[in-house]
Amino acid sequence: MANKTEASNSGQSQSNNHPQLRIVLIGGRELNGIGSGKSSAGNIILGQNVFNTSIRTAQSEARQQEVFGRQITVVDTPGWWWFFPRENTPKLDQIEIQSSVHLCPPGPNVFLLVIPVGLNFSTLTIPSLKKHLELFNTDVFSHTIVLFTVVAPVSDKRIESNIKANATLKWILHQCGDRKHVLNISNRDDRDQVKLLIEKMETVVGQNRGRPFSVDVSHENALREEIKLLEERASQRKDKAQKQRQKLRALIEGGKALPQHLKLVIIGAQYAARSSTGNTILGKNAFEVNKNGNKTMRCQINQGFFQEKQLTVVDSPGWFYNHTLQTTSEMDKLEIEKSVHLCPPGPHAILLVIVLATAINQSYKRAVSRHMMLFREEIWKHTIVVFTRGDWLGVKTVEERIESEEGLQWLVNKCGNRYHVLNNMDKSNKTQVKELIEKIEEMWVGSEDPYYEVDLNRAEQIEAEKEAGDKMAIRLKRINERKSRVLKEVYGGAPRQPVTDIRIVLVGPKCSGKSMAGNIILFKEMFDLAFDTTRLREMCEDQSNYTTPLKHEGNFDGVKVSVVETPGWFSDQTPPDWIREQLLHGVSMCSPGPHVFLLVVPISSSFTKEDLKALVKVLKPLSERVWRYCMVLFTWGDWLSDLPVENYIVREGKELQKLLEKCGNRYHVLSPYRFGDPVPVKELFQKIIGIVKRNDQHFTTDVKQRKFQLLPWLAKEHILTEEEWKKRENELMEQVMKALTEEPEEGSVPSVRVAESMDDTKFPYMSGDVASEYGSISEFRNQQAHDRVAEWLRNRMKRSEASSGIVSDCASSTHETLDEGLQVEVPFPVNSLFTKMKTPLRMSVNTANVLRRNSF
Structure with a gap:
């Protein structure tokens, strides 16, 4: 069970005449390379290296020392993962955390909730903290001080700024009566910081009228009995395994x-x-x-x-x-x-x-x-x-x-x-x-x-399936790149209305990566991340608490980017009706209307028939017109490794392909591991601007009914509404795209560019490989990336002539050129393409472009 060994200097008095102070250190484990500092804090308080900071704290340990004339007992405890529910904390750790309060009888005077400065908490921290503190069976907050640990001097202004910017930290401090202290765990010589902390702890003791945290003796006995039974069963299992090995070794x-x-x-x-x-x-x-x-x-x-x-x-x-x-x-x-x-x-x-x-x-x-x-x-x-x-x-x-x-x-x-x-x-x-x-x-x-x-036959089948899938993926990528070039040629001019901002709506099920995508686009962690649907089910028993769209904005040197995240649904259930209502609310938050709906699909999961039905149902109130403004946004791009996203599209089958077809084969890949990288965000903005050019407007539920007369050589006195005109134009382009799909393949196969890898997420690092692999991106690097995208947007948005080479509706997240002056030649005879269509031959690609510009 837990260790009750006490450490003290020889010759120092352990008299009961000294005032006593009993402390329990609690908190989460390191995350993204930021350690909690519980053991180090205990050593700083006691002024001795009594807790081992080189290994994980696997059991609760009590150490005692005289400090500033007081007899102080400090109990170190195992940490938990900050963002994981209690059911993800090993049972042995839970038992040790519970045992900690029994190592300093009659009970601790103070709990120090250790939080490293710089750790970015999400709202998932709150239910995790609540559940772990329930291990103590009674209120802990009334005896708790938040202990912020740092490894370098930090100003009070920065601490307050961090707290003000983080709603979760504000909630935690409020529960603790706004009691806090900052401890520099790398400066052991600064005993004044320890003296001040002790004074704050004594204030807590006074506020509780000297009563320690209540400890249930019967609970202690129950824990001892549980540990005893575990040890007995463990011994039996070990004996059984050893006997089994001895027999085989013989x-x-x-x-x-x-x-x-x-x-x-x-x-x-x-x-x-x-x-x-x-x-x-x-x-x-x-x-x-x-x-x-x-x-x-x-x-x-x-x-x-x-x-x-x-x-x-x-x-x-x-x-x-x-x-x-x-x-x-x-x-x-x-x-x-x-x-x-x-x-x-x-x-x-x-x-x-x-x-x-x-x-x-x-x-x-x-x-x-x-x-x-x-x-x-x-x-x-x-x-x-x-x-x-x-x-x-x-x-x-x-x-x-x-x-x-x-x-x-x-x-x-x-x-x-x-x-x-x-x-x-x-x-x-x-x-x-x-x-x-x-x-x-x-x-x-x-x-x-x-x-x-x-089964050797099955091995051949698997290899045949893989080979066929790879070939289809290569063909799909080539077709989409071909379509992209044509779309650049057709819609390469400037938008009819200057684009001074970009308005984005994120749509998708829970844990699909919507929040992650919003943070990547804005170069800042503004949306709370969630990735565990099991956990969310527990949190969302009353789903009415999670129904409001969230909006955050970024400024890219004068170009405003607005991102609205709409509520998600559980992917194995039919979306409730209120999801559609909140989607409409999210659209209204993008006044006068969003430029694009990003339909979020995680590559780490399968895309099923139910997933397609759910997205269609959610978007239905916005009419069929909404699909002109939709793009599939693939998240968790690290799941692809070095494979093109087309491999995922091909192997997932017809349901995902149907969704892409409804979205005009527009898609993009984002990866959290590339958080702070400007290239994927630039490419996403390219494709969004392409949608703006093609639609010549933002999405709106108020369809304008302006009328246009066809040129005399096309029709006699036939009047079209803007909606009818747009429908004809879209039908024409659909026929163009279909013809491109059916175009015979060339003999040579070009090299295939692959989708980049990605994601920086809130997963705790568990594998035991390299401790820094999930490290967070620095604010300086994020700012550099933000500034590069801002410069790129400014150059493209504010010129009188927009780029003819920035539209990429179809292609995946490949590194295409971003130069504006690029002129792309259509790689096949235009006349041969249009012979496949019902439209008269004289309606060439360039004619369509001119016709469209003359119409507005």
């Missing part, structure tokens, strides 16, 4: 020959350190680990030796940690299934990677069990659970962790009680690899089948 020592070449396949969820596990086993950087935010998109195979034994290791793509099999994209499912076919006749072992940095709750367990259904049931007989982030255990045993969570018990039992712990941060520890190889050999000896046998 067969090996009896002379049974072992395979000299082991074939291993690594599978598991994203962020579980699959690639790092492969590198640790092979003893080299065989697989790229989160390079530029890229995930493992394709199966990769590499070889090496360990103590003269040849190893073949296959790394596979991961699934989103709580996705069901139905919500995983077709592209990912095919690659995961392919992994076992890369080492025929089959792998000797499947290494199911499970990260110890988060609880294996029901949603995580369900995701694992469903994705294992991509293989035959026999796969479990050849599977070993490999736990990564072994440093997370601290002084606890892996058996205690297994017995504390039903999900882990189920997984380990399903694998025949085979499990192993790896610490990928400790590359020099060869013993952990040696023991893993031994366990694989023992499993091989005890198995009726020497390996998991694959």
Whole structure:
């Protein structure tokens, strides 16, 4: 259980005559490279290095010291993930947090809620904090001071500015009676800051009339009993595993020959350190680990030796940690299934990677069990659970962790009680690899089948599907680039009305990436991020609390960009009627009307028939005209790695392709890992300006009925309304686009540019690879990127002649030239194209452009 060891200098009095002060340090874990500083704060307060700051705090520990004539006890506790619900915090950590108040009887006088300065809190922090503080079974805020930790001097003005800019911080401080203190944890010599903190804590004691935080003795006894039972079950599991290993090892020592070449396949969820596990086993950087935010998109195979034994290791793509099999994209499912076919006749072992940095709750367990259904049931007989982030255990045993969570018990039992712990941060520890190889050999000896046998016919089918999909993706990309060039030629002139601002409406289901997209576009974290639908379901029992569109604005050197995020819906449910009402409200917030509706589709998920129906239903009140102003915005672009987005479009099938067709095949890719990069935002603005040019106006529900007369050589005295004229023009362009699609392919295949990778998100870093990989982007870099886009927009918006080379309605997020003077030549005979259409031959592309300009 928790450690009650007290630390004090020899010879110092421990007399009860000294005033006592009992403190419990609580708070979240490091995020985006920013550590919480709980242990460091405890050392600063006590003036001694009594808490180990080089490792994770895995259990609550109490230390005592005389400070300024007071007997002070400080209890350090494990942290939780700031943005995750309590069910994601391992049960062992929850028990240790609960135990902390029993280490300083009769109870703590003060809780210090440790928050590092610079951590950008979202509203998701509030329910997470509430749930974790409920572990103490009574009100904690009345005994709490917010302790802001810094590693360099910071002014009070900056602290107040941070608080003022963050509604969540303001809420937390309000709950704590606006009690706060700033502690420089890198300056131990400054004892005045400690003295002032003690004075503030004594004020809290006085406000509570000297009464400590209430501690329930019966609760302490219940925790002790729970720990005792866990330890007993853990001991039984360990004994069972050891006896099982001894029996199999005896067969090996009896002379049974072992395979000299082991074939291993690594599978598991994203962020579980699959690639790092492969590198640790092979003893080299065989697989790229989160390079530029890229995930493992394709199966990769590499070889090496360990103590003269040849190893073949296959790394596979991961699934989103709580996705069901139905919500995983077709592209990912095919690659995961392919992994076992890369080492025929089959792998000797499947290494199911499970990260110890988060609880294996029901949603995580369900995701694992469903994705294992991509293989035959026999796969479990050849599977070993490999736990990564072994440093997370601290002084606890892996058996205690297994017995504390039903999900882990189920997984380990399903694998025949085979499990192993790896610490990928400790590359020099060869013993952990040696023991893993031994366990694989023992499993091989005890198995009726020497390996998991694959179906060679299925392997050929998978390869054929991939090859066909890749060819279709290349063709789709070429067609869309061809369409883009024609659209530039047709709509390359200046917009009829000068564009002085850009108004955007984001539409999509919950957790699709709308908020992330808004922040990327504005170069500032203004929208709160959410990525866990399970969590949102708990938060949104009363969905009426989440019905209001949000609007934020940015100024790009005189060009105002407005982004409205509309409420989302759960993707596995029909959108409620109030969603449509709030969409109309969001449109009204973009007066006189939005220039574009960005329909947000996350690449990390599948796009189903229900998803298409939901978007059509939500947009229906805006009439069919709205589709002229729609563009599909693909988020979570890091999921593509080095693949073009067209691969995702092709493999997801007809539902996504129908959506793109309704949007005129306009789409774009954004990635949070490229937050602060001006290029993707420039390209998005290019495409939005193209929509403005093509429509010659913003979207409005008030359709103008101005009338226009066709030129005499086209019709006699026939009067068209503006809407009819626009409809004819759109029909013409649809025929042009269709003809381009049917145009025969050229003999040579141009090189394929790939969509860039992306996202900087609020995911806590769990894999144990490189601590800085999820680091936040500096404000200076964001400002530089903002200024580059501002300059680009100013040059394009305020010239009398707009660019003829900036419209890119169809193409994905490729790096096309941004020069305004670019003249593009249509790459095929215009006459041959128009012979495929009902429109008279004399209506060439240039004629359409002139005709359109003369009409307004």
